Amino acid sequence: MLCAMIVDDEKAICDGLTENMPWAQMGIGRVIRFYSAKEAIESKAVPDILISDICMPRMTGIDLAEKMLEKNPECKVIFISAYSDKEYYRSAISLHAMGYIEKPINQAEAIEVISGAAALCQRQKHLISQQKGMEQYQVEQFCRDAANGHFRREWLEDPFIAGFAARHRWFMAVQVMVRPGLLKPGESQKLCHTASEQFRRFFAQCLAIVKEKDVLLLILADSPPKSEAALRDSMRLAIDSMAQRDELFFAAGAPVASVESLPSSCASAAETSRLLFYRGYGGAVFFEESRRPYLSEFRLDESFLEEVPCLIRENREDEYMLKLQKSLRTACECVNCPPEAIKKEYSKLLRVLSETGAAIFHRQDYETYHMWKTIEQAGTLLRLKDYLLTVSGELFHEHRKFSRYGSTVYAVVQELNRQLSNPDFSIRMLAQTLHFRDTYLSSLFKSKTGTTINRYLMGLRMEEARRLLRNTELSISQVAIRSGYRDVDYFTRCFKKHTGVLPSAFRGGQKR
Known part of the structure; x- marks a missing residue:
């Protein structure tokens, strides 16, 4: 929606226009009013449409319009006047005024003039948006080609690329590797947008491109003539501002001072990304760090x-x-x-x-x-x-x-762990599996561990039940089944006897 500013030293006219016009129907969402040109300038507001009395004390509408056009060259100017002074109108013509509203104001005529100005504003904004979209698309295509080693000098003849090159002084490519499993399908573009928004707070321009699956390429551009050290500092600040930085790895290429050298920065970022294996997620590595004289061979003793x-x-x-x-x-x-x-x-x-x-x-x-x-x-x-x-x-x-246990008792412990969730498991079944008599196994197990097989198994099952109650949303009956109990009531009694609380109370935090 557009913003309109009404300035007139006659309060009745200023208020009447503000309160009695169908602004929303004309596509104008915000209307601000001032009773003097001085107030309007001091407000620092930048309107899309200026509706001003042409003749006011201390500062004329002509002077005010000149000031507003300095702030917004696309501002549409409409003058209000009851005078026929030709000098005023000659000045208005030089400012390309959209039209005039004569006093006393006729509402229908005022609506016609203001609607025309609003329509022109909308068309210009649409064209500007289209142009910016085309420029963004061209620059992204250029950066993608540069990243893939397909740089062509003909690109520099494109006006959008030439403008991108002329506006910025430093360029740096950064590969961002994402920890596997972090992103759900289709979330790469979302991360791309988040990264570019964060980095734009620290750099004049940031383009984020999904280069491969879960690999982003950031092209950072800075306008001020910063040093390479200052660029690195800005990079670290930008990374620290990212909520997901511990799940990402940033490989920064060599800073370059021209778009012609951007392919080399992309290549150096790709080379630096190999340090992911050695440095891990959660940090950033700059190109010069990857050039240190590291060891090139590893052998286990x-x-x-x-x-x-x-x-x-x-x-x-x-x-x-x-x-x-x-x-x-x-x-x-x-x-x-x-x-x-x-x-x-x-x-x-x-x-x-x-x-x-x-x-x-x-x-x-x-x-x-x-x-x-x-x-x-x-x-x-x-x-x-x-x-x-x-x-x-x-x-x-x-x-x-x-x-400590010996091979036989150790085999019993291993089998108990394997059969933990089997409600039909018994000592007789255990003895048959290990090819021993059940009485012998029971006696040997107690002599080595100080407890019976059944008590040891119950301890394992209660430990598993506590783990499931803490870490899962399974129902009590599901926990019972996974812990080797077919009867949930019997499981509940055993759990309370073993821990002192019911399973529901344990899950609620009364027993940890």
């Missing part, structure tokens, strides 16, 4: 690999973890080594852990293929590190139980 089974059997967990952490710190500095090579080296360790674990217990996620697949899909070294530490910690934990 063969003597460490040979020692791993012995370290696990002898429960020397601290020594093992110290050596693993040391190797991971070295891997962080091997930025010039392809991530695939680092994953290949740690696959050797996983193979040793898998073989060692197979002698202790059988679980699908400790099979060689499953472990290799997990490490292959690790997008960052941090995720790889977390997986290695988790697998190693579980192996030491399970080996300690194996050593």
Whole structure:
């Protein structure tokens, strides 16, 4: 909607026009009034249409119109006058006034003049919007071509591209990598818009382009002659302002001082993006950081690999973890080594852990293929590190139980974990599975653990029930079934006996 300003030192005329015209029908959504030209100028308002008395004390409507046209060259001027002074009209003509409203005011004539001015404003705004849209489209196409290495000098002959180049002094391409699984289908454009809006607060212009799936390309342009250090500072401030920054990785290319060099900035941003694996999500890496003399080769110590089974059997967990952490710190500095090579080296360790674990217990996620697949899909070294530490910690934990209980009782514990949600599970079934007499298993289990098989199983089931009540929205009956109870009333009684509260009260926070 348009904004109209009415200025007249005759209060009755000013108020009458403001209050008695069908402004909304004419496409004018805001009307402001002043009783002197001085007040209008001091208000700092910038109208689309100025309706002013041509002859006012201290400052004429002509002078006011000149001031408003300086603020908005597209402003449409309409004069109100009861005078026939030719000098006034000659001045009005020089300002390209849209029309005149004579005093006394005829409403129909006033509506006709103002409607014409409003219609012209709307047409011009539409044309300007179309032109801006075309310019945005052309500039985005140019930036997309530059990013893909298809820069053509003919682009610079396009008036929109030439204008883009002339308006700005510094340019920088930034690749934004999104953590897998963060975006739902179709949300890339939404993130694109959010990123560009945030960065425009710090840069004269920001174009955000979805370059690949979950990869954004930001083209940042700055008008002031900033230094490269100032550009980097602005970049960090822009990143800190983003709500999702911990789920993103920013790879900034080399700053360039002309659009002709933009392809090189895009290429350097792509090169910098390889540091994602080593630095992880939640930060930014600048091109010059990627050019440091990092190590280009990574090898796991063969003597460490040979020692791993012995370290696990002898429960020397601290020594093992110290050596693993040391190797991971070295891997962080091997930025010039392809991530695939680092994953290949740690696959050797996983193979040793898998073989060692197979002698202790059988679980699908400790099979060689499953472990290799997990490490292959690790997008960052941090995720790889977390997986290695988790697998190693579980192996030491399970080996300690194996050593404490012996192979038979340990096998009972493993089977109880597997059968936790089976309401038909019994000690007789357990004995048949492990090929022992049930009385022997019960006696051996109690002597090694200090509790009976049934009590141990109930403890596992109650622990699972607490986990489900805390972390899921499953109903009480669904929790009972997943915890190995077919009868929800019996489950409720067991839960209260074990924890002191009903399952509903536990979920409500009375017991944590």
